[in-house]
Amino acid sequence: MENTQDGNLGDWFKITVPYGIKYDKTWLMNSIQSHCSVPFTPVDFHYVKHLAQFFVQDASAASALKDINYKIFDEENQKIPIFVNTSAVPYSMCNKLEPEKMEQLKLTISKRYDVSQKALDLHKLRFDPDLLGHDIIIILNRRNCMTAILQTIKKNIPELLSLNLCKNKLCQLDGLSDIIQIAPTIKTLNLSKNELKSARELDKIKGLKLEELWLQGNPLCNTFPNQPTYVSAIRKYFPNLSRLDGQDLPPPTVTGIVDMDIIKPCKESFKGPETLKNLVFQFLLQSNLCEYLKDNRNMKNLKDSDLRFQLLKHTKCEIVNSLCVFPKTQHDLNSYVVDLWAHTEIMLCFSVSGVFKEVEGKSQGSVHAFTRTFILSSGSNSSMCIVNDILTVGNARTEETQSAFSIPVPTPTFSSLSTLSQEQQEMVQIFSIQSGISLQWSQKCLQDNEWNYIRAAQVFATLKTQGKIPEEAFKQIS
Known part of the structure; x- marks a missing residue:
């Protein structure tokens, strides 16, 4: 078929990939080229709304592209549809510069x-x-x-x-x-x-x-x-x-991971190495849970499969942007239950359950229960990347509502650091550095929580948010 600047309807074919916006162009075109039995030259590849589109001027290639409809699988093992239709000459071809x-x-x-x-x-x-x-x-x-x-x-x-x-x-x-x-x-x-x-x-x-x-x-x-x-x-x-x-720009924040042997799933508190405890804790401190119904994808309530797919956040940027617009909430860190399912050298899976209340809007003061499930993978330089993040929110039980946000303020009774084990002394030093409170108050917080580092940090964060940490706690006591 002669490739001319002018063309009639039928000389060109438009190739459309529904929801192709979620695929990287290079990966998508390499996948299509490798599956197509006839080599072709794509023209005018572009994204429009949720579609990916390009043009070909070759009837045999168009026929071969029809044959690979639903024959390509993406990383989620979903079949990729490919639609082929006759088309007018692409804009870039009929408007070539002389x-x-x-x-x-x-x-x-x-x-x-x-x-x-x-x-x-x-x-x-x-x-x-x-x-x-x-x-x-x-x-x-x-x-x-x-x-x-x-x-x-x-x-x-x-x-x-x-x-x-x-x-x-x-x-x-x-x-x-x-x-x-x-x-x-x-x-x-x-x-x-x-x-x-x-x-x-x-x-x-x-x-x-x-x-x-x-x-x-x-x-x-x-x-x-x-x-x-x-x-x-x-x-x-x-x-x-x-x-x-x-x-x-500052160098990217990197979190190291060591000792990644498989461990048994746990309930209530984490029973693994201190390095992983600290990793999960630091990750949770940087996570926000706020509004939860705006883009609800609950299959029991949302029957439209296309709308469910559109509400799915496909890219890292979409996820971050959606979290940034949420209204303020306050979480009861004392209610947190962290369940670590398993971890390997390249993956970490855990869920966090607890309660929170809304501090603004029509439902101000309402207490809700949540479970947030994370799957993390190791990235470059031992950094952690979120592979999957699922948030489920429901009404809190009566007993959860009654016990929420009711942590007593600890009273300071101090003992000498020299009476502690080497491991406990190290925990006190680390807790003091991360929290900014004195060694004595750090020791007290850890002792009151039976030397459970994560729980002590959660209690401290909650009390600090509520303004219940006295000023003297931030002064080093000799």
């Missing part, structure tokens, strides 16, 4: 390329006088324009370390996704002062090994409640990032 305009674009880009720095400056490209003087309008939100830029880079710039796309009114990054294959060496990318509204757009270029990224001036920057949340969310896409918006 050869003389492509030549002028090549000259313009060459002027903007710094050979010594291997940096390409395309900021405010639309208003470049060399282009406007030849009646060439380059709008990078249009896929044909972005395609022309990427083709020029591919043919004329062998190595690119820095790309500046500042002030181009970019509102999506579909067209830029091919940069991963065309210029994988990019370390610095400037997307500042554009119109990107969601950090999810970065999912389309997350294959880049970026070390420096500029996003300031985009609406997406205002979707985060604070700077740490913003940095954490962006770093999920680019783990090697060391600078964001011109500011040096």
